[in-house]
Amino acid sequence: MNSGPAAESARRVFAIAARHAYVLRRSPHRVFDVVVWPAVDVVLFGSIGIFAASRATGTARQVTLYLLVGVVLWHVVYQAQIAVATGFLEETWSRTVLNLMVTPMREWEYLAGVALFGLVKLVAGVGVVALIAWGAYAFDVTSIGVGLIPIAVLLLAIGWAIAMFVVGLVLRFGSGAEVLAWGILFMTMPLSGVFYPVSALPAAIRPIGRALPTTHAFEAGRLLAAGRPTPWGELWLAGAGTAVLVVASLGYLGWMLRIFRARGYITRYL
Incomplete structure (x- = not known):
């Protein structure tokens, strides 16, 4: 007598699981939560552990320097990318993309406006990180010297380039691609x-x-913070790679905009 309700419950459980499996199959970007994030965690923290262990018999100053310089400079990339990417995502979430498209505003004007506001957020975010690093850990980011300026400019450009790739992906695949912003x-x-x-x-x-x-x-930032001479080789490689990345991101965004208009993908945001 009890097997009937139990079997029915089991069927319902498997039906729900199958429905979510179908959603996962139809939304490949959800694989990030299942596979990519765990892989990122393993590589990131595993490599930090290997680096710290390799310096265990020496001085801890180098490990601390790597961590603090990394945290401060990483927030330049992070704030630059997130400001532009989430700025466009806000338009998709509020379904105002069509309103923007019927105005005389050009695409580059919109991106420039979002990026300009993003600079304000970047200064605030990096400023907080730098102040905490100075107050809590006695790390003065200005110790990097004037070499900090080209490094920050390069990282800012890289953040914007990644954001343009994300905007292009959202134009092509819809707001479901928002996970790619992070x-x-x-x-x-x-x-x-x-x-x-x-x-x-x-x-x-x-x-x-x-x-x-x-x-x-x-x-380059770590070498300068350690008091080394200006690492022109590293700066040159970073500059050349950044130029390639910016050109590629602009080309990809332009391509996705043409597809967006030609195929009428605006209906995704109505």
Whole structure:
């Protein structure tokens, strides 16, 4: 007598599980929560552990320097990217994309306006991080010297370039791609050696890390903070990589805008 209700409950449970499996299959970006975030955590914290262990018999100052420089400079990339990407996502969430498209405003004017406000948020965010690093850990970000300016400019440009890729993805795949606003950024973090040298990464992914302009920008910042001469080689590599990334992001965004108009994807946001 009791097998009937129990079997019916089991069928309902499996039906709900199957429905969510279908949603996952139809929304590939949800794989980030299942696979990508755990992989990022393992690589990031595993590499921090390897780097710290390799310096365990020496001085802890270098480990501290890597961490603090990484935190301060990373927030330049983070605030620049998130400000632009979430600025556009706000338009999709509030379904005002159509309103923007029927105004005489050009696309670059909109992006420039969002980026300008993003600069205000960047100054506030990085300022808080720098003040806490100075007050709590006696790390003065100005110790990097005037070399901080080109590094910050490069990281700012990289953040904007990543944001343009995200905007292009949202135009193509809809607001469901919003997870990529954070996903792409935080995949970049462990690969760039923000808190450790690239040599601490697993050997298989070190070439990817060395190819990223962020890697060389962070390395230049650490060398300057340690009192080394200006690392022109690292700055040159970071600048060249940033230029390639910016051109690629602009090309991708322009391509996605053409597809967005031609295929009428505006209906996704109505």
